[in-house]
Amino acid sequence: MSNNLHQAGVKLLKQLSRHADVVMDAYLAGSVSESTHDVAVIEKLKKSGILWRPEPDEALRLKRSVRALLEEALSDERNRQIDANVGSAFSTIKTLADHYKEARHNIDYGAAEAYLADLSEHVYSFTDSLRYSIRVLWSRINNEFGYVGSINAKIRENELAQSQVSELLNGLEMFQFSELSEIAGDIRELRRLLVTNLQETLSQCTLELSAVQGRLLELIGRFRQIQGRTRLLKGFLLHTELHPDYQPENHVAHKHVPRLFNCAEAIIKPASVDVNNASHEIVLLEAVSKIKAISRDLLPSKVREHNVETTMTEVEDFDIPDNPLKLAVDEYFCEVIDSGLRQSALEYLKANKLEWEAENWLYQVIGGYEGLPDEHKAYFELEPIGEPDPIYSGNFMIHDVELWLA
């Protein structure tokens, strides 16, 4: 018998693994459409009770037990199923304990053993489901019901969770430990299972559930505050729309001004700089050094009456005709080179009967000398001839210059 069961179970699990894709599709989408999957596969899964059809023309869905297995194994946060049916678990445990006691009484050890195994299975699965429920609750709290969008939905989810918690707590209250210990009597196995084990788990769970309840209340308080603020704002706008001349009453005219409105005037202004405080000197100097006075930043930008556009075009060729004065000076330089003699500029001017003004001529000669590249300049010596100004000291009046080859 147990061999058959074993085989059947292995077969079922293998089927699950072989068609894992279909199962996960159904899990994620909620249902599976027969058109997209192999008909034979679907038929097989249906037969082994993995998929089922809730209504004749509904799509196929996963069986609750398979779904629960996946939800638990994947810790899926959308899972909000909680088995709060503590009452039936309690009566099952009680019934099985009675069976066991009867079998023991009748000295039917085989049956007693089977009942005890069954009982342990029930007790453990009950405590496990209880712990699992609490885990589910915590995971929903920890992400603040993040799987739903709006604040109203969060409030509803919170209320659902709260009702589940109170159901669980009510259920746990039904466990009368005195009754359990009475059932267990003085049978060691039963005492261990029902009194030590169960009792300990239950009191732990009760404690944890009250923590859950506290957190839920705290969360709902926050959600309500957010919701309250939104409503407050909308309500205020509605109210002012309905009563356009609405003005809040003068709440500060009463004898006792509400603390909320007791706002003091701003009295403090930045302190002034004390330039006589020597200890501030470094800081002040630093501040002064950072001052940049760029006055053009403060000037208003110029507005031109016309749009002045510049266009980039190719530069036209042009040449500057040589200045005849400059050419004449070049001649003079050449003359000095040719003759190799020291020559006065003014004398040269007179000798060649050039028409330039003496002053212009001198300036151009000096300019011509200074304008020479350094290596050429080194070949010449230029000496200004003149005397210090008779009245203003430091000025030197030039009458003439002399140029010769160095």
Added chain:
Amino acid sequence: MSEQSRTPSQTTASSETTLVGTGMLIEQLLRGEFICRTTNEDGWRALKNSTTFDKVEQYLNQINRTISSAAEGDVFFCGYQQLGEQEKKVISSQFKDICSALIPLVEWLVLVQESSGQDAPLSEGAPIRLTELQARIEDTPAFMEQLAKLSQYRLFGSTSSNVDNQIKLVFKRLVELGYLVKPNSEKQIYIATGKLDYLYEVIRFIDETEGLSLEAQAETATQRDLV
């Protein structure tokens, strides 16, 4: 440093670290600023610590000021310790300022909440990305109308018909008024301050004292909308 004698080393250390900032904290309070976690976290922590709180309070008491708090003790501001005629006048004018700012501010809060599709209205610490908000407003003509309307209130005083100018001015004013802070001057990200939480408390106070039942009004309106 008189506490040094009576406190164990750990608290001495903490009061010493907060001591440094007390001057700035008092200054901020006297400038009429609201201290919250967002505007001045160190100062806020200092006021949460009873030693520094007492120290600041003692200082303020000498000039007839006291530390007031709102939003369940998460926002601090400076109030008068005793109210004479002069102080009452100040409070009365401050109250008028708040009342005249209520409608523009509430309209702005609702606009921000609705355009960003959030459940929760802005509260302390919530960031606003100006460019995102502006894009959303520009996508919806109704939001643009709301912005145009509220930016023209005297509180904001915009005369522009351009969304960009309007929203920039509104945000600039809100920073000036202390409802927002802009932590990085180069980024268009603003963070709501505790002064907004104070504003909610003011509205709630008015609602409760005048029996306006604003929340109920809003609820019936939304239910009507749903029907």
